[in-house]
Amino acid sequence: MSEALHVPYSSYFDKSPAHTPTKVLQTLDLLSVSGSFVPKSGDASPLSEISSGVSTPSKSFKRVQTVPKDSYRRKSLISDVCFDHTISDEFSHIQLSINERRMSTESGISSFSRPRSIKLSKPSDENNSKFIVTKIINDEDDEIEIVDLDEDEDEGNFSFNPKTKLKENLYPNCDVNVWLRSCEHEIIEPIRGEVSGQIPKWINGSLLRNGPGSIKVGSMTFNHLFDSSALLHRFDIFHGNVTYQCRFLKSDAYKKNLAANRVVVTEFGTASCPDPCQSIFQRVASLFKPADANSDNAMISIYPFNDEYFCFAESPIIHKIDSVTLETLEKLNLHEKYGIVNHTSHPHVMSDGTVYNVGLTVTKSGPAYCVLCFPNGENMFDNARVVAELPTRWKLHPSYMHTFGITEHFFIIVEQPLTVSVPAVVKSQLMNEPMISCLKWFPDKSTNIYLIDRENGQLRHTFQAEAFFFLHIINQYEKDDHVILDISCYKDPEMLNCMYIDSMKNMQNNPDYAKLFRGRPLRFVLPLKYPTKLKSLTNFFAWNYETNEESFKVIGENLVNLKDSEATAFSLPDGSIFCKPELLCNLGCETPRIHYEQHLGVEYQYFYAISSDVDASNPGTLIKVDVVNKTKLTWCETNVYPSEPIFVPSPDPQTEDDGVILASMVWGNGDENHVGLLVLDAKNMQELGRCEFKNLPGPVPKCLHGWFAERKF
Numbered sequence: 001m002s003e004a005l006h007v008p009y010s011s012y013f014d015k016s017p018a019h020t021p022t023k024v025l026q027t028l029d030l031l032s033v034s035g036s037f038v039p040k041s042g043d044a045s046p047l048s049e050i051s052s053g054v055s056t057p058s059k060s061f062k063r064v065q066t067v068p069k070d071s072y073r074r075k076s077l078i079s080d081v082c083f084d085h086t087i088s089d090e091f092s093h094i095q096l097s098i099n100e101r102r103m104s105t106e107s108g109i110s111s112f113s114r115p116r117s118i119k120l121s122k123p124s125d126e127n128n129s130k131f132i133v134t135k136i137i138n139d140e141d142d143e144i145e146i147v148d149l150d151e152d153e154d155e156g157n158f159s160f161n162p163k164t165k166l167k168e169n170l171y172p173n174c175d176v177n178v179w180l181r182s183c184e185h186e187i188i189e190p191i192r193g194e195v196s197g198q199i200p201k202w203i204n205g206s207l208l209r210n211g212p213g214s215i216k217v218g219s220m221t222f223n224h225l226f227d228s229s230a231l232l233h234r235f236d237i238f239h240g241n242v243t244y245q246c247r248f249l250k251s252d253a254y255k256k257n258l259a260a261n262r263v264v265v266t267e268f269g270t271a272s273c274p275d276p277c278q279s280i281f282q283r284v285a286s287l288f289k290p291a292d293a294n295s296d297n298a299m300i301s302i303y304p305f306n307d308e309y310f311c312f313a314e315s316p317i318i319h320k321i322d323s324v325t326l327e328t329l330e331k332l333n334l335h336e337k338y339g340i341v342n343h344t345s346h347p348h349v350m351s352d353g354t355v356y357n358v359g360l361t362v363t364k365s366g367p368a369y370c371v372l373c374f375p376n377g378e379n380m381f382d383n384a385r386v387v388a389e390l391p392t393r394w395k396l397h398p399s400y401m402h403t404f405g406i407t408e409h410f411f412i413i414v415e416q417p418l419t420v421s422v423p424a425v426v427k428s429q430l431m432n433e434p435m436i437s438c439l440k441w442f443p444d445k446s447t448n449i450y451l452i453d454r455e456n457g458q459l460r461h462t463f464q465a466e467a468f469f470f471l472h473i474i475n476q477y478e479k480d481d482h483v484i485l486d487i488s489c490y491k492d493p494e495m496l497n498c499m500y501i502d503s504m505k506n507m508q509n510n511p512d513y514a515k516l517f518r519g520r521p522l523r524f525v526l527p528l529k530y531p532t533k534l535k536s537l538t539n540f541f542a543w544n545y546e547t548n549e550e551s552f553k554v555i556g557e558n559l560v561n562l563k564d565s566e567a568t569a570f571s572l573p574d575g576s577i578f579c580k581p582e583l584l585c586n587l588g589c590e591t592p593r594i595h596y597e598q599h600l601g602v603e604y605q606y607f608y609a610i611s612s613d614v615d616a617s618n619p620g621t622l623i624k625v626d627v628v629n630k631t632k633l634t635w636c637e638t639n640v641y642p643s644e645p646i647f648v649p650s651p652d653p654q655t656e657d658d659g660v661i662l663a664s665m666v667w668g669n670g671d672e673n674h675v676g677l678l679v680l681d682a683k684n685m686q687e688l689g690r691c692e693f694k695n696l697p698g699p700v701p702k703c704l705h706g707w708f709a710e711r712k713f
């Protein structure tokens with residue numbers, strides 16, 4: 001790999017004044033913190049032990065989490081452990097042991113570092129109200145700071161409460177709790193809401209939504225937002241009136257958890273309670289039936305296959321739902337049918353109803369990305385076929401993929417260097433560890449972009465770009481011997497860690513949270529005509545690591561010849577093509593949508609998105625981006641958090657943006673039992689009307705993705 005690929009996009013992610021540079025996170029570690037109280041006698045062997053919140057010399061505490069190295073979460077976990085406990089005056093200090101399992105970026109092999117011990121002592125000055133770190137053992141350069149431990153004197157006991165002490169409210173405009181609510185009452189029968197403004201009478205159909213519904217099971221809480229039980233919502237629109245329903249997806253994981261009243265199925269970020277009935281042999285057997293071993297909680301998206309609707313996550317298990325009653329009808333195991341071990345949550349539905357998706361399969365020569373085609377018609381799943389296969393770059397590290405692209409002639413696979421470590425997957429299955437522990441980020445490797453010929457499934461072009469993380473491709477199309485590819489990009493995958501439940505709960509105290517979540521929509525322009533063999537080394541790139549400034553020096557020809565494009569592409573000495581994107585909009589844009597019916601895979605001008613900038617003046621902003629003129633329009637309202645904006649075209653659209661934006665809304669700051677449907681004029685992003693449903697029997701959490709199911713008369 002050429003040094004030239006180490007050209008960061010820092011300039012794209014540093015636009016906000018709120019953004020301050022900090023360390024780049026490079027590894028995912030497993031951190032366990034355990035501790036004991038040490039009696040005043042100094043006899044710490046055997047150590048007295050404690051349980052959470054109770055002063056007793058009979059128990060110890062331990063917490064294990066996957067955290068990025070050197071991140072805020074690491075510090076907060078240690079703080080949480082300390083603060084969760086009460087120390088009696090008979091003890092002199094707490095002894096903590098911190099164990100880290102570090103994922104080597106070179107080999108991908110995990111290893112355990114030496115345990116570290118930190119001694120927390122009560123100061124000798126009885127009037128001092130703070131505990132401080134007094135000693136760090138076996139640790140030369142640890143930067144852990146636990147110096148703000150408050151003493152709350154109560155009959156000789158000391159309790160620590162970081163939340164009251166450390167609460168800073170760094171993002172006063174953002175209420176992340178809209179994601180963390182749990183639905184307590186399904187609304188099975190449609191209820192009428194209160195309409196204000198004018199909802200156009202030509203809108204007839206159902207806005208179907210999917211997303212996190214409950215972050216808890218019994219007394220247990222999931223670790224990650226993506227673990228939350230899927231909750232389906234339906235806003236049915238008919239002649240200007242709207243009804244609302246919501247219902248949990250009745251996956252096997254949901255039913256098993258409900259029956260056990262605890263988490264018994266391992267999710268993306270949460271390990272299940274140990275199942276004493278599952279032997280090691282059963283765990284080994286599950287390696288060969290990954291769909292059985294994975295949770296079937298499909299809480300990401302909803303897509304139509306002909307006139308049927310299916311809920312998707314990344315497991316190859318999808319669920320058919322009734323788009324009127326939201327009832328869960330049938331479970332399909334695509335691993336059994338096609339051998340895929342996962343697939344993207346965002347298949348593409350073509351204008352003729354044909355559906356494509358990309359999954360990961362295992363071939364004789366190793367893992368490969370495969371494009372599945374589901375021809376429109378009856379029995380779409382029986383008639384599906386693999387139309388392309390592409391070997392993964394690294395056999396033991398296939399890329400994590402949430403979306404893919406499609407144009408008139410190409411399937412586009414973007415192979416980012418966030419990978420699923422196969423050895424870690426095997427270990428996780430055997431050890432019952434969550435999937436997120438298997439993700440491995442290679443910050444020094446390129447992101448590869450592959451163009452596969454739709455005609456014959458052959459790989460036609462390969463491009464390279466600097467490492468970036470992404471979930472959502474916005475759109476893609478061909479023009480004048482180039483392929484234009486627009487992606488919501490992040491510098492690295494830290495935003496996945498930002499969606500741990502405790503990270504979200506603590507985000508108001510985390511000065512890095514907005515930066516870690518910083519993303520921007522970028523445009524890559526991929527030239528289809530380029531020299532296949534370089535005569536001499538004529539091009540090079542340079543990065544000034546000392547000043548950390550971009551000094552992108554090129555000698556040679558920019559291969560992008562598209563008018564008005566600032567994106568560039570150059571041949572590297574090894575013959576590969578390196579692409580440098582341009583910024584489409586200086587706002588964080590997530591869950592992007594386009595005029596899908598007419599502009600999927602072809603030239604387009606507009607996309608619509610929610611803001612992903614938690615430090616924005618209103619983090620609940622809806623954004624319309626004009627990718628041609630690089631302009632934007634926004635809509636927002638204080639304390640309102642709209643969902644993914646879905647464009648619904650007018651019955652006879654005259655322009656690309658002739659239609660409406662539909663988005664569900666929830667409210668922050670404790671207004672939990674309240675949901676609504678928002679209708680905007682897509683041309684000017686002005687509100688046409690809305691329907692609100694107040695005083696619901698329980699909280700409504702914010703949702704992720706959905707589909708507008710047009711009513712067929």
Ligand SMILES: [Fe+2]
Nearest residue numbers: 345402471705
């Ligand atoms: Fe998504």
